[in-house]
Amino acid sequence: MKSFFKNVLANIVAIFLVGGIFIFFFFVLMLVGSLSGSDKVKVKEGTVLTFDQALQIIDSPSQDQDPFPFLxxxxxxxxxxxxxxxxxxxxxxxxxxxxISIETDFAFAGMTQLDNVRAALEDFKKSGKFVYGYGNMVSQGGYYLGSVAQQYYLNPMGAVELTGMASEVVLYKDFFEKYGVEVDVIRHGDFKAAVEPFLYSEISDENRLQLNTMLSDLWNRNLSQIASSRKRSVQEFTTVADSLYGILPENATKYGLADKLLQKSQYEELLKEKAGTKKDKDLERLSVSKYIDSYKEDKEKKDQRIAVLYASGAIYSGKGSDAIYSETFIEEIHKIKKNEDIKAVVLRINSPGGSANASDEILYELQELKKKKPIIVSFGDYAASGGYYIAMASDYIYSDHNTVTGSIGVFGMIPNVEKLAENQGIRSDIVQTNANAAYYTLLHGLTPSGRMMIQKSIEGTYDRFVHWVSKARKKSYEDIDSVGGGRIWSGTRAKEIGLVDGLGTLEDAIAMAGKKAKLKDYSIESFPKKTSALEQLLKDLNSQQVLYRVVGSLVSEDKKEMLRFILEPQKQSGVLMETPYRVKIN
Known part of the structure; x- marks a missing residue:
């Protein structure tokens, strides 16, 4: 009886502790929300719009969901x-x-986002207003954006990291063999390189070829943009990159990376002069984010709308909000389908792919949506494998020059630790009712029959992939197969080989959607909607994502995928349509 009351008391204490923690977070979130709801910003005469380090450009509302914003x-x-x-x-x-003043040493944005912003700034210059730039220790991405300025200034102790592009492929084969871990790899396509780190001790000729082609396409495009803005030849800037001239500030001005070396306060005086600010007055600055806040609430919501449906992140089955989860994403598709005010859809894809099953589910629902409303696709940084697959439900596909796309291929990876177990004196026996009841176990790997059937599943999935692409692109199976095999392409090359219809921005896609739906006046509605920090916390408390979200909010973006692999390994199982490449300009 005494033990019973102890247990009851312990449970009561635990309930109060959990409740207290929840209430604490609730009030902190409410406090943060109230503090962020400041008075509306007013734009003053003589204002300079500023791109600074406090700005991160994201592709989708799902990328702006932080369960603990106070951290x-x-x-x-x-x-x-x-x-x-x-x-x-x-x-x-x-x-x-x-x-406009561009003061971003580091570009918190993807390559296609920078490309889109650059194009918008080029258009802005046609107004006759100035665009100036300033940097300290400037990354390649920061300089790609800043170089669009009519005048670019550098700190006297600054540097510009203009180096070109490289891809480092980490190979695990020898490491795994050393410890007795094996990975059964089943794939279709010589270029499906996601599995190579587990197969080879050096990258294959096919992978080297596709990486070299893609990186050259992206770099040549970006370098030509920079050189054109700086009114220099591509050859001159190739020499600058090869020689790392931008590392030394005196070389930055000598070779045309910057116009002059200035301290920040000197640059401030220059901006005041350009803006017509009196010498005894402070410069009126306004960040891009605050400028957006100044007019966002006043935007009229028109009866006729275009939906921008964001497909951002890897593709998984089930429900979730930090990537593309099939069930959750399909719910958004159904909302759009039922909304009579929405006349057209722009599907913005920024995804390296993922689960073949989830990709196929999403494609079907998009095909059903297309029967009711035109769908124009806009590619972000990635639209590869499953990300490319779901684009096949479209009337027109826009890619950015810098998009990584294609990767029409399928693979599966199945690990086993038989040798590792043997080395540690561990073994197992199997008792089964049928010939292939244990066609796969971690200690024994795949049986020959199991491997054969999975290979057939991979081949069938690849055939289905090529079928939908050939049907959507109006090409033969052989045509698509010849550019498939898992090979990745730049957006520029994808246009040349017919995998996309045109090269353009998100705004181009929206304009095309309006034209397709014969709309003259419309507003934009985003899907999925951004959820508040509290709503997201409540959702996560009822899902297995809470640990990933909490820890993920404390690490950098490039470590989040590895974190997910550790915390949610089931998401890497099954037949996959995915590309491993994450290309960054900075």
Whole structure:
């Protein structure tokens, strides 16, 4: 009896502790929310719109879901790409905005996002207003954006990291063999290189070829953009990159990377002069994010709308909100289908792919949506494998020059630790009712029959992939197979070989959607909607994502995928349509 009361008391204490923690987080979230709801920003005469280090350009609302915002108060402000492009367009016509200053040493944005913003800034310059840039220790991505400026200034102790592009492939085969871990790899396509780290001690000729082609395409495009803006030849800037001339500030001006070396306060005086600010007055600055806040609530929501449906992140089955989860994503598709005010859809894809099953589910629902409303696709940084697959439910596909796309291929990876177990004196016996009841176990790997059937499943999935692509692109199976096999392509090359219809921005896709639906006046509605920190916390408390989200909020973006692999290994199982490459300009 005494033990019973102890247990009851312990449970009561635990309930109060959990409840207390929940209430604490609830009030902290409410406090953060109230503090962030400051008075509306007013744009003053003579304002300079500023791109600074406090800005992070994201592709989808799902990338702006932090369950504990109070842990990252000093993190860059996340702003949707579309909102940034709209802000630049609006500033072009805003008489109070005198010019734009780009002061980003590091580019918190993807390659295609930078490309889109660069194009918008080029258009802004047609207004006659100035675009100036300033840097300290400038990354390649930061310089790619900043170089669009009419004048670019560098700190006297600064540097510009213009180096070109490289891809480092980490190979695990020898490491796994050393410890007795084996991976059964089943794939279709010589170029499906996601599995190579487990097969080879060096990258294959096919992988080297595709990486070299893709990186060359991306670099040549970016270098030509930089050289054109700086009014220099591509050959001159190739020499600059090869020789690392930008590392030394005096070389940065000598070889045309910057116009002049200035201290930040000197640059501030220059901006005041350009903006027409009196010498005894402070410069009126306004960040891009605050400028967006100044007019966002006033935007009229028109009866006729275009939905921008964001497919951002890897593709998984089930429900979730930090990537593309089939059940959750299909719910968004159904909302759009039922909404009579929505006349057209822009599907914005920024995904390296993932689960073949989930990709197929999503494709079917998009095909059903297309029967009711036109769908225009816009590619972000990645639209590869499953990310490319779901684009086949479209009337037109826009890719950015810098998009990594294609990767029409399928693979599966099945580990076994038989040798490791033997080395440690561990073995197992199997008792089964049928010939293949244990066609796979961790200690024994795949049986010959199991391997044969999985290979057939891989081949069948590849055939289905090529079928939908050939049907959507109006090409033969052989045509698609010849550019498939898992090979990745740049957006530029994808246009040449017919995998996409045109090269353009998210705004181009929206304009095309309006044209397809014969709309003259419309508003934009985003799906999925951004959820508040509290709503996200409540969702995560009822899912296995809570540990990933909490720990993930404390690590950098490039470590999150590895973290997910550790915490949620089941998401890497099954037949996959996925590309392993994450290309960054900085």
């Amino acid at each position: 990252s108060q000093n993190a860059p402000k996340k702003v949707l790409l579309y909102d940034v492009l709209e802000a630049i367009r609006k500033a072009k016509e805003d008489d109070k905005i005198k010019g």
